[in-house]
Amino acid sequence: KTDEDTFMIREGHHYSVGSAWPDGVVWLMTLKAAGLQPHHTVLELGFGTLREGRSVIAYLNEGNYCGVEAEGAGKEDKEVAYELQVNHLVDKNPHLWWTNETVKAITEWCPHSPDYFFEGAVLKHIIKYQPTLYTNIVRELHTWLP
DSSP: OOHHHOOOOOOOOGGGSSOOOHHHHHOOOOOOOOOOOOSSOEHHHEOOTTTTHHHHHHHSSSOOEEEEETTTTTTHHHHHHHHHHHHHGGGGEEEEOOSSHHHIIIISSSOOOSEEEEEESHHHHHHHHHHHHHHHHHHHHHHOOO
16 A cells, blocks of 8 residues: 555545535534434435535434445545544444445435435536436435425
8 A cells, every 4th residue: 555545545535526524514504404313314315435424424323324326436435434434433334335226226225215315416417417317316306205
């Protein structure tokens, strides 16, 4: 392992693409303002390196976070393992899937229909490059709305 690999695994991913790391706290505050409680279940579409998700995982009861990320996303599995460990979230047992079968992950793999859903910027990318997938995801998410 090189020094660069060690840095990337430790903290380098905090400086890669995307929004600032404190955005996770903002997402948590937003979800709580909408009524989120620790016993609720949450689905994050496009969890990446848990930039936003780690704050939500920490707040929720064990097993109540479900995240779906595109398969082949690079080193993110190492970065996610690091974030779970360094933030003491391993025992929260989040359900994480790296897959290109997003709709199947949402409908079949999450242990419960989520009470809340959030995503940082995934849908704007999907609609641009895969409009049919976007339609299917939105259709499935709509079935959970009251």
